[in-house]
Amino acid sequence: MRKGEISKAVIRRLPRYYRYLGELLQNGVVRISSKELSERMKVTASQIRQDLNNFGGFGQQGYGYNVEYLHEEIGKILGLDVTHNMIIIGAGNLGQALANYNFEKVGFHLIGIFDINPRFEGVSVRGIAIQMLDTLEDFLSEHKVDVVTLTVPKRPAVDLAHHLVDLGIKAIWNFAPTDLNLSEDVCVKNVHLNESLMTLSYEYRAKHSGEARDE
Amino acid sequence: MRKGEISKAVIRRLPRYYRYLGELLQNGVVRISSKELSERMKVTASQIRQDLNNFGGFGQQGYGYNVEYLHEEIGKILGLDVTHNMIIIGAGNLGQALANYNFEKVGFHLIGIFDINPRFEGVSVRGIAIQMLDTLEDFLSEHKVDVVTLTVPKRPAVDLAHHLVDLGIKAIWNFAPTDLNLSEDVCVKNVHLNESLMTLSYEYRAKHSGEARDE
DNA sequence: GTATTATTGTTAATAAAATGACATATCCGC
DNA sequence: GCGGATATGTCATTTTATTAACAATAATAC
Numbered sequence: 001m002r003k004g005e006i007s008k009a010v011i012r013r014l015p016r017y018y019r020y021l022g023e024l025l026q027n028g029v030v031r032i033s034s035k036e037l038s039e040r041m042k043v044t045a046s047q048i049r050q051d052l053n054n055f056g057g058f059g060q061q062g063y064g065y066n067v068e069y070l071h072e073e074i075g076k077i078l079g080l081d082v083t084h085n086m087i088i089i090g091a092g093n094l095g096q097a098l099a100n101y102n103f104e105k106v107g108f109h110l111i112g113i114f115d116i117n118p119r120f121e122g123v124s125v126r127g128i129a130i131q132m133l134d135t136l137e138d139f140l141s142e143h144k145v146d147v148v149t150l151t152v153p154k155r156p157a158v159d160l161a162h163h164l165v166d167l168g169i170k171a172i173w174n175f176a177p178t179d180l181n182l183s184e185d186v187c188v189k190n191v192h193l194n195e196s197l198m199t200l201s202y203e204y205r206a207k208h209s210g211e212a213r214d215e
Numbered sequence: 216m217r218k219g220e221i222s223k224a225v226i227r228r229l230p231r232y233y234r235y236l237g238e239l240l241q242n243g244v245v246r247i248s249s250k251e252l253s254e255r256m257k258v259t260a261s262q263i264r265q266d267l268n269n270f271g272g273f274g275q276q277g278y279g280y281n282v283e284y285l286h287e288e289i290g291k292i293l294g295l296d297v298t299h300n301m302i303i304i305g306a307g308n309l310g311q312a313l314a315n316y317n318f319e320k321v322g323f324h325l326i327g328i329f330d331i332n333p334r335f336e337g338v339s340v341r342g343i344a345i346q347m348l349d350t351l352e353d354f355l356s357e358h359k360v361d362v363v364t365l366t367v368p369k370r371p372a373v374d375l376a377h378h379l380v381d382l383g384i385k386a387i388w389n390f391a392p393t394d395l396n397l398s399e400d401v402c403v404k405n406v407h408l409n410e411s412l413m414t415l416s417y418e419y420r421a422k423h424s425g426e427a428r429d430e
Numbered sequence: 431g432t433a434t435t436a437t438t439g440t441t442a443a444t445a446a447a448a449t450g451a452c453a454t455a456t457c458c459g460c
Numbered sequence: 461g462c463g464g465a466t467a468t469g470t471c472a473t474t475t476t477a478t479t480a481a482c483a484a485t486a487a488t489a490c
Contacts, residue, residue: 009477011417015410019392033437045437046479053439061438062486078413079420093315097308098408106412147415171419173412177234187422189415193313193406195230197321197388198293200362200404202226204386205294207402224447248467260467261449268469276468277456436487445478450471457466 010051014074016041017048021071033064080107084171085144089160090151091115091123091130094175098149099125108147112139116156140167147171154178161188225266229289231256232263236286248279295322299386300359304375305366306330306338306345309390313364314340323362327354331371355382362386369393376403 020041024032038045052058052070055077059065075081086108088095092115099113113130120130131139139145148169150157157176164172171187174180177194235256239247253260267273267285270292274280290296301323303310307330314328328345335345346354354360363384365372372391379387386402389395392409 007477011414012410014417015407015413018413019410035437044479046481047477049437049439050478057439059438060486061484062436062488064437077417079416080413082416082420084416084419093312097312100308101408103409103412106409107416108412146419170423171415173415185422187415187418189411189418191406191408191411192230193316194318194321195227195234196404196406197318197323198230198233198295199226200386200388200402201294201297201299201322202229202292203402203404204299204361205297207400208385222447250467259449261451262447264467264469265448272469274468275456276454277458277466279467432490434487434489436485438483438485440483441481443478443480445476447474447476449474451473452471453469455466455468457464459464460462 006054010054013043013047013051014078017051018071018074018078018080021067021074024067025071029067031064031066034059037065078106082107084108084146085111086147086149086173087112087114087139087145088149088151089114089133089136089164090149090153090175091117091120091125092151095149095151096125098151098175099128111143111145114139137167140169145169147173149173149175151175221269225269228258228262228266229293232266233286233289233293233295236282236289239282240286244282246279246281249274252280293321297322299323299361300326301362301364301388302327302329302354302360303364303366304329304348304351304379305364305368305390306332306335306340307366310364310366311340313366313390314343326358326360329354352382355384360384362388364388364390366390 020037034045034048038048041048049059055073058070058073084107086103088099088110091099091113095113095115099110103110110126110128113125113128114133114136115130116133118132121132123130148164148171150161150172152160154176157174157178158180161172161174161180161182165182165186170185172180172182172189174188174190175193177192179190180188182188235252249260249263253263256263264274270288273285273288299322301318303314303325306314306328310328310330314325318325325341325343328340328343329348329351330345331348333347336347338345363379363386365376365387367375369391372389372393373395376387376389376395376397380397380401385400387395387397387404389403389405390408392407394405395403397403
């Protein structure tokens with residue numbers, strides 16, 4: 001790992017810190033020590049301190065961390081203070097469900113929904129009209145789109161993703177059950193629900209195998 | 216790590232192997248070496264071999280791995296050969312989207328959908344009537360339910376999860392943006408979409424900060 | 431103000447994961 | 461069948477991640 005680069009394991013933990021700090025903030029907690037936070041979160045205090053110190057010293061010896069300040073700083077680290085314009089491609093059940101989700105609070109602003117299927121023509125979700133996919137190129141030339149949420153089937157996903165990259169898209173939140181294999185400078189975050197279920201299946205078997213199942 | 220126990224990192228990789236092998240199988244590929252698979256998957260051959268050898272020797276020197284056999288064996292390891300009965304609690308957009316998903320092929324059979332909101336009374340999704348949450352206890356006494364998919368808001372999620380555990384549920388697929396803190400013998404798999412987006416946001420900033428944004 | 435306690439930031443030690451190396455076994459062409 | 465090529469399974473090494481230790485610093489009580 002190059003010096004100054006932060007490991008992915010650390011990044012993956014940040015949102016959870018952010019969430020806990022947000023809850024503390026709501027509960028009116030003003031300060032917290034790494035020790036107490038570690039007990040609530042069931043991680044080691046050492047890990048919290050080391051994770052945070054990748055980004056700078058946010059605490060004070062003998063005092064701990066100011067909840068509001070730390071919450072805000074982690075938010076900045078995660079880039080939640082910047083608004084990203086997002087579109088959803090794929091207006092099926094999952095796409096529509098995500099469209100109804102409120103991602104504004106983590107800085108994502110939904111400005112369009114697209115699908116290839118004409119049956120969605122005229123349909124709106126959350127006040128946003130579903131547009132036909134062949135109008136996407138025009139749309140992209142008129143609007144700055146930072147992130148594409150991809151909720152299309154596996155088959156079209158890969159080609160579509162490459163097309164999006166050609167059109168200048170730099171970040172994809174991918175729900176299609178496939179790897180996209182895009183160039184290095186494009187951010188891809190996969191959400192593979194199938195695979196999540198499979199690991200649950202594994203764990204379930206591992207923990208409960210051999211137990212009676214009387215029916 | 217206790218001897219004989221498999222690390223979570225290995226388990227998380229298994230579904231991806233399974234997916235690639237499934238595709239190879241569909242394409243009529245009969246055998247594959249760790250080297251070739253590693254090139255396709257962009258991981259090291261060493262990792263593939265070591266991961267697989269946690270569970271036994273599935274390959275043959277000088278030959279490689281039989282695709283169909285390995286695919287099936289990984290499926291068994293993941294427990295995909297066993298059918299799990301699943302219910303969804305929370306019939307909002309996400310719950311309904313998941314209900315429409317086809318998880319049968321990874322061994323999950325949806326047998327019920329529940330919600331507390333009377334507006335869902337009489338509504339069906341994929342032929343399954345949404346039932347009122349207060350009938351859940353009766354339902355559980357009449358049906359063997361292995362896994363609960365939890366797509367309810369944060370607030371009720373924790374108490375509901377504890378209640379489910381009291382009723383004998385041993386595995387929860389949790390989409391609520393909170394930790395459930397259940398006893399050790401309950402399997403919990405979290406899908407925190409917010410947090411996924413936050414890490415995307417981080418990466419986006421990290422990769423594209425400083426770039427001009429002329430509008 | 432001073433002593434005591436609390437708690438960080440950081441370095442050191444340990445543990446875990448990933449990679450590399452290689453001996454051994456199997457295949458395949460001839 | 462023999463020999464070279466192939467590719468596994470496993471052990472050794474390296475790298476990465478986590479945990480522990482502690483010196484330095486700030487807060488708090490008196």
